[in-house]
Amino acid sequence: MLNIGNHISAAGGFLAMGKEAVSLDANVFAFFTRNPRGGRAKKIDEEDITKFNAFCRENNIIKLVAHAPYTLNACSGRENIRQFAKETMADDLKRMEYVPDNYYNFHPGSHVGQGVQIGIRQIAECLNVILLPEQRTTVLLETMAGKGTEIGRSFEEIRAIIDKVLLQDKIGVCLDTCHVFDGGYDIVNDLDGVVQQFDNIIGLHRLKAIHLNDSKNSMGSHKDRHEKIGAGNIGxxxxxxxxxxxxxxxxxxxxxxxxxxxxxxxxxxxLREKYIE
Structure with a gap:
């Protein structure tokens, strides 16, 4: 079975998200844990989540790929911004325990001129603060397009972060097709080669989810502009x-x-029609 879904608004609560997913014929989906351009989060409604968990079991919704807000930067040059990232992510992971055994995806961040190695160290330091042995959520580093001073523009940078994480069983990767294409990986003409490169550098056992997007840009543009499936340069x-x-x-x-x-x-x-069972 093709496990596919999309980003769904969390405004109506978990049960509303589940119903929206089913209406789209999705059996997985993503949502923002809080305001994606801010930091505020809705209060947890335990009754809603209980109904949602039951709804997922009844309707074969098998995985959630929650997304941290875009405002987080775990490798900012400013300590207060790094602290905000740690506090927000730690709170998100507590909230994710209400829907256990799922994924929490985040953009590694931008080093804003500090340098890649300092940025990698700061991201790993953040993860080593927020990851707990008892948590049932796997945190995913997202592959990035490499615009500006983004960390995660290469498989090597993702691996460098992972190598510094203490709780290795709590960390994974989400590969974004638009991002890796814009980052210079030729998934159009050499998908096998890119997959092998990922395996050699990071390990396919770390790959837990894929953001499936077309791209408005040419390969290697480092611009990160998503396009509808089939309407972009990936195709x-x-x-x-x-x-x-x-x-x-x-x-x-x-x-x-x-x-x-x-x-x-x-x-x-x-895409379900194109999937070979």
Whole structure:
């Protein structure tokens, strides 16, 4: 089965998100843990979550890939911003325990001129503060396009962060197709080679989810502008190759394309038709 879904608004609560996913024929989905452009989070409604967990079991929703807000920067040059990232992520991971055994994805951050090695060290320091042995959530580092001073533009940078994390069983990776393409990885003409490179450098056992997006930009542009499936420079054929790749096909695929409800439903239906059972 193709495990596919999209980003769903958390405004109506968990049960509302689950119902939206089912209406799209999704069996996985993503949501922002709080305001993606701020830091405020809704109060946990335990009754809503109890109903949601039951709804997921009844409707075969198998995985959530929660997303941290964009405002976090664990490798900022300012200590107060790094502290905000630690506090927010620690709180998010406590909240994720209400929906255990899922994923929490975040953008590693931007070193803002401090240098890559300092940025990598600061991100790992953040993770070593927030990760706890008893947590049931796996935290995912997202591969980035490399605009500005972003950390995570290469598999080597992601691996360098992972190597400094103490609780190795709590850390994984989310690969974004738009980001790696914009970052210079040729998933159109050499997907097998990119997958092998990922395995050699990071290890495929670390890859837990894929953000499936087309790109408005050319390969290596380092710009990070998502496009609808089949309407960008990656193209439908290449993205169909991703969902059917023998080493990737079992993963949850999350659409982050510029779409509305009907658009996501159409993309999910199209990709299900392209998936080889």
């Amino acid at each position: 439908l054929k290449a993205l169909t190759g991703v969902i059917n790749h023998p080493k990737l096909r079992h993963l949850p695929f999350i659409l982050e394309t510029p779409n509305d409800h009907d658009g996501y439903a159409g993309e999910i239906a199209m």
